[in-house]
Amino acid sequence: MSKVRYPAKYSALGLIKHGLMKGDWPQVWRHHELKPSYDVVIVGAGVHGLATAYYLAKNHGITNVAILDKGYVGGGGSGRNTSIVRSNYLTPEGVRFYDRSVKLYEGLSADLNFNIMFSQMGHLTLAHNDSSLRTMRWRAEVNKLEGIDSDVIGPDEIKKLVPYMDTSENTRYPIVGALYHPPGGTVRHDAVNWGYARGADIRGCEIHQQTEVQSIETADGRVVAVDTNRGRIATRTVVNCTAGWASLINVMVGLKMPLVTHPLQAAVTEPVKKFLNAVVVSGSLHVYVSQTDRGELVFGASTDPYASYSMRGSLEFTEELAGHVLELMPGIAKMRLLRQWAGLCDMTPDFSPIMGITPVEGFLVDIGWGTYGFKAGPVSGESMAQLIATGTTPENIKAFDLARFPEGRLVGEKGAAAVGH
């Protein structure tokens, strides 16, 4: 474990000092020339790449690390997601893994000296019929066995938590219950990305924006270098952390994995006074919603039904979304939708990630993050760093290996991740 001193620690006192002296804050992360070689090259400066670098440096003292991104820090899914953090998954492997991330998130503001604004407002997954209620019960039972705070509650309790919700019986899709997960909530995604970037930078890792990986050189079945628009880098370890673009990096070393990239859309309304104090998900209505501290409602849904690398929003998405949100909360019809956007999701068949080593030596993956990977940033970074540093796959990511596909060991999380990310 390495301890560092930030040149300017963030604090209330610091704000006052900088305010008084009108001094500038140091750069969150610095710009560098590209070196001819690094011990580790991480492709993708999203939360996964940045967290991996951070823990490599912090937990293992490995700092000769380059994080390359073709755009800017957090410009991929990590800056486009709806930032829901929770651990009420369906499989024991999933529950344990995501729970570690929740724990890391709980301490992350202090650890990174960067307020990531984790608000554990509680997370509700609604059931509108007996079959979804059964799935909620299933998740609750698995969660409880793993020691997670999660249970099935009825319409009256739901109404208490979310007074705007129409829990009456005469709606088209009556609400019959919900899975309630009090520790679930949201973070501020940019803050997480920037906090990890700053922490990695200060420990000596280099962040290279506008640096696109164009090919990867291998020799005798192992990685030897990557080629970028800014030049060649010799390295024996490359980590693919490119989420929606992961397949394009995989083919650079001749690998094909069961990944299909789908767009996922989201939207936000104008702000109104806070009235919603939980994340609400409805699988049957394909929608989820939470309210930010700024007062905006943030909406999401399931992925677009076709494979694509396009990040454009569609009209139909907003229509369906609004219709379904109003089924749940009819009182907000006069709120206005302000902005919509889309990101790319690398979907796997079982809604679980692909992590670890591959048949190409030195080429590691941390991909398959689909619609649910932001919450996994901290634990993935921690585990990938351990794998890189020790050469041994940590216990908590063994289940997510690439070999599970041919070996029929899928880790099915569709029932817990298809709509509520």
Next chain:
Amino acid sequence: MSSAAATGRRLDPQAGEVIDRGSPLSFRWDGKAHTGFEGDTIVSALMASGVDVFSRSFKYKRPRGVLSATFHDPGCTVQVGDEPNVRAAHRRLAAGMDVSPENVWPSLKFDVRAANQLVGRFLSAGFYYKTFMKPQRLWPAYQKILGRFAAGGVTAADAEHGYYDKRYIHVDVCVAGGGPAGMAAAVAAARSGASVLLVDEEYHLGGHLRYGGEAELAALAELRAEVAAQKSIEVMTNAAVTGRYDMNWIAVVQRQPGISVRGRSIHERLCKVRAGALVVAAGLIERPYVFEGNDLPGVMLSTAVRRLVNLHAARPGDKAVVFTANADGDACAQDLRRIGVGVTVVDARTGGNIVSAKGGKRLKSVDLADGRSVDCDLLVTAVGWTAATPLLNMAGDRPVYDPTPARFFPTDRLPATVVVAGALAGDGSTAELIAHGTAVGATAAARAGHGSEVPVPALARVAHPELYRSTTHGFVDYSEDVSSKDMFAAKKEGYDSIELVKRYTTVTMGPSQGKLESVNAVAIMAEAHGVTDLNEIGTTVWRPPYVPITLGALGGRGFENTRFSPMQSWHEQHNAKPLVAGDWIRPEHYGDAAAEVAKVRDKVGIIDVTPLGKLDLRGPDVPKLLNLLYVNKWSKLAIGAVRYGVMCAEDGVVMDDGVTGRLAEDRYIMTTTSSGAATVWEWAESWLQTEHPDWQVHVTPVTTGYASMNVAGPKSRELIGRVVEGVDLSNDAFPYMHVRTATVAGVADCFMWRIGFTGELSYEIHVPAAYGLHVWEALFDAGSDLGVGAFGVEAQRIMRLEKGHFIVGQDTDGLTLGFGADLGWCIKLDKDDFAGKPELVLQSQRENYQRLVGLQPVDPTIVPAEASQIVEGAKKIVGRVTSSRMSPTLRRSICLGFVEPHLATPGTVVTCQLPDGRRVQLKVIEGLAHFDPAGARMKV
């Protein structure tokens, strides 16, 4: 209040005014009574009665007044009744409106949170990222305080939802923007024979001509007459084109369209337009200037002043400084002089500049670059324009900055069916803009198939000073309280690209989405980087919607499918408890499910199974299709025979099950699960259309074409015999798993088959839907002496569980491959190929999958809740209960469930943890059936 207020600020009638002085309207603002005129906006009425401040800013709670006097005016957002965030500089006044300021505390006049201004320098952009980290447990408390500052109005849980509707429009040409160029384009397109939709955000066509001088008003009158003369132009005002999607799929939101449906007026309507061509004539938006005090009430854009004066006859101030760099600023100065306002002109073209504005709740003075300080209550800026390019951006263009005219211009990356008219394309006199619009309109019509293209005259790019920021710092984003200083600081801190600075400072993220601020933000970033070419900084991508749309308008009327069987009236009369099952609403039970079970087991019962998916398959290649979709074999199905089949997806996961019967040589009927009806149809079609277009098969979904009912129980044959004509019902002539076409209760073209989901002798009858109720009632009439009764879904679920029939999706899940569901008996791996075969071959070589088994609690009175986990040791999960019920027939609890392979041997006792934490023992039984495992009862 300024002195003007005391005397009233309503001017004498103006040439182009849109208010109706004969129709006064009274309304309330901030609890006090006011009056305005029909045609006023909320803000113009308030300005005319002396109000300067309409809101408090987001972070510093600074008083804010009029800036642009348009929909996008950041300081003019108010609450009207239960509607939050109403754009008061746009929304028309209506009688009795209850208007109040938003988020002020305790009042608009005095907001204690304005104390934030004093500590402003400590609250630099993104300050919240730098504090409140420790202790973590206090964050929720900090968060509450931050939440107090959130902008925006209020909603209510029980606010009226209102009525919303949508409209589809198909036109040849859609024109976005009804200024001179847009109007001319519409007229020209119509003259070429095209149908035209002309959309403008304002209440009247005319754009900037409306608040111009005599010449502009004359040109406008002429254009309006020409538009009115064209029958094929539909004019839509107070409406905005909010999005342009592929193939000119265009969203238009119409605000308060004045349409009522059954006495309820529509608040907003979404029009979905498919246009042959789109003319973007959205014009220019006047850009604010960045300097100290640029947000003080009394600092306004030249176009805002001209709107207030010329359209609404509201005097914006008494003594003005006009900082102008262009003809519009000059015209504004003239307008002000005309109404008697003293004007000091500061001309940017001759080197003049303003440095800062001073004042409190209203502007008091302006410091000029030449050292003078001028007392005034109005400061007008006319420093240039932002091209309204969002629609072009949505059409795939990336506009490019030209420093000479100091604004962005479209490139040639636009599709041919999106054309730009008017000021977006360049500068010109009114006549030149009209000529440009005319040529573009004809061109658009031609590209939509009417008339022929004409050459479009080029518009000049007139030089304009590049004016973004003075020598002082001021607000760039008014609604977010982001200053140029914040942006400089953010850049220094490393948030140095436009995307990062936007995210870090939230500049351009507020309700106007950058329409006023975007280009200033880019210019400030350029300055911070020390570059002069704005193109090096780029712009952020404009995303739809162009203006915010209410959720009500987007959602529209609910068109959620709701399906009932033809027998619904009967069910309602018999007190059926409704069960929502996807699209369908069907009877769960009629009061007592256990009694319904007993009836079926002892006598005869009837269930409405209309929701079962039904596909009519015809053609010689149907067996090929069945062999592909199902895991079992279908080549030898005889006419009159029925077979059970299971489908797996390509990953081998169980996807659906049902029966298919062969009615004639080339005709088959397939049934699917109720919830799988649509999926299976799409599945079949996608195989046929993508992989086997050569096969001669025709698939028709007939789910709702037939009413379906299952008559089950030992006396079902007797009952059926009383209503069916022309079929020998004896077991030899019509055995189990066979199908017959028949006339039932006088209704021809019915078919029925003997199958056994309930485990009893049973006939599933499919009747042309229109006769469903008739046949249903006939069965009950005929069987009253047999003790016939209706049964619902719950009784059926109990009976199928007694029989050990699994339900796809309940007793299987997204990972259950065929062999896991105990389907080894019907998966034929020796078939050539079928969907899912490769995965099932792999599974057949493995042992590591959970098995579906029948389970009986050792204590027969305990019914473990479905989804209870089967465990080993403290917390190792080794399976789960998928279905459970108390069996009225066996008088004990029964289950189906998954267990790890080592626990699947009959006789094994497993441990189940109930939701309340108790643990109970369950015994694995032989096979899945708890009752009549040999199936004797259904084959009689």
